[in-house]
Amino acid sequence: MKGSIILTFTKLTAGFVVLSLLSSCSLSAKPSQISIQDRQETASNLDTKVVKAANGFGLQIHKQLALQDPDVNIFLSPLSISMALGMAYNGSSGTTKEQMASALGWKGMSDEEINRGNQTLNTLLQKSGKGVEVHMANSMWLRKDFSFNKKFLDTNKTYYGAKAEELDFNDSDKTVQTINKWVDEQTKAKIPNLLKQVDPSDVMFLVNAVYFKGAWTQEFRTADTKDDLFKKKNGSSKTVKMMSQQGSYEYVKAEDYEAVRLPYGEGQMDLLVVLPDEQSTLQALQEKIWQDPSQFQKPFKKSSGQIRIPRFKAEYGKSLIESLKKMGMNIPFDPLQADLSRIAATPPNLFIGKVTHKSYIEVNEKGTEAAAATVVGVKTTSLEQPQDPFDLKVDRPFFIAIEDRQTGAWLFVGSIVEP
Template identity: 55%
Template sequence: MNRGNERLISLLQQPGSDVQVRIANSIWSRKGKPFHSDFTKANQAFYDAKITELDFNSPNAPDTINDWVNKNTNGKIPRMIESIDPMEVLILMNAVYFNGGWKKEFQPSATKEESFKLQDGSTKQVQMMTQSGSYEYLQEEEFQAIRLPYGEGQMDMLVILPDESSSLDALHDKLWEDPNRWHESFQSNRGEIKLPRLKIEYSEKLKEPLKAMGMTLPFDEVHADFSGMAPVPPNLFISAVTHKTFIEVNEKGTEAAAVTSVHMAGASAPIDEPFQVTINRPFFFAIEDRQTDAWLFVGSVVEP
């Protein structure tokens, strides 16, 4: 598994011209708390992780970690943590930064103010970008899907728009029934795409959602087993998981960053007519690598 991740990280960071992908990992341990050398060496060897022993009691400790986050997200996520709990002995950080120019840029002169329908039925005026061309496109009864390539085409943005008679929730159910189908190529067709400019920041505590999904044992103070990481006692368990994301989509391309921290304590039929996709209601998107089928970022936009 370690070697597989090492290969994946290497491939993702070779996205072709006009696209930048940076994946960074770091481990911050409380000064004086020993961890197994096999654990730290594996993280350095396979994940290129920065390993640092840090005085968690120092008032400057959060700033030291936040400086690393800020640097590795190109300033898009300047702060990740405000304080360190006295019981915490290890903080793991994972940062992903993406900056991709569209293979075909949108012309700013074609961007116009249009209405975007929100989930409560009201509308909001947004700056809607427009372009025409040939794209991978898929249309089925309940949705339209299109791929907008970055750079040389190795990476793209997949956009899936539910039909007006459907909903984002229904799309999610269909999406996760068989995620593999979304990695297949769509047929190339000519048409027009209208996409709103986006600038979104998202932050969430993930402990309770992860537990609800069935990941309960790692959070259990008594039964969690991380003895492969450090001598016991004390018994290690995950005390918090935090995720932050920033994404901006404009006429030139997409810039995105995400950081996750883990705190540990003691085929359709051909389409002859040109299509039109107008993203003027809640939709799903993914920034994907076609070489590995990996999704670097996924999200649903309910209000641009």
């Protein structure tokens, strides 16, 4: 998973934020120099309210999107969206800030708690341990003839590690080249041309780059992958490449669903797969997860059994503005009422004009590749364990989450209706 965020502020026209997580071609992850024990100790110092907020926020976004498009694969990154909006949040005030905090799950938390929580989580994710590699980087690219609030810049430098560099935005080609080169380096050449042009009204780009690579703790044997049928929502079936593996996994079977965790690396991260009972539906399962995800986030008992899951790819893209509005975040998108005055002195007034998320996931015998992209535009008006071994065959629509077991963060969530 690789990615970048660009947050552009303009004086006259729309700016944008781009968060792109693109996967690496290789899944033989380079180990990070930290033991599981040391990582767990660091995780114990993490403010769990920040993780809970990001997970809850992501599930609410997932809910809105799944209700809008129930027949398509939906896959998104709650953490990346939350981080992107978090940087913009540092520039908000008044009712704009209140609505953003409410939607993001930060109501009642101080700026210090939010920023320090994101800082600790960012640091911990990059100390990912053997078999999993995560890299995050932030930067701020500033129009050299525009005045920004120093506190806003310092806050993002301190908590997000965002470097600040002034550029001559009048030289559009050179500015684009400079920023794209930085993004290209941070994402290991997976996003070579993120920015296309700089408009005369652009005053700042906030860029976040994220890279993730994970390998299964126990790879699936390619020789065991066979053609099999997957039952679609409309009752028909399609042939898929069904991977198969036997082993000991965290597994639970409830009255209306089964769930299993497939670990990466040394088990510090995993893919959570939740399959509704044949007499139930994905919609009913999702309603249960949206209402109370805690039962799916707690540890399951270890069980021996067989897991069969399709080898699949899924892509998704959608504007999040309507979903965010349904979550009560309205004023930040209002040109006349939005208050982002902590970014720069007003007038001109700044408001969010675009929030788009794009994502990609591939699951195969070696591991998981994932990608996500979020575009946020800022405009201005003038500027239980079974008795017998289990056999879980994922052959109908299912829910997934890529989760960090030590922090509890769900990096991605999704519903796969057709592999």
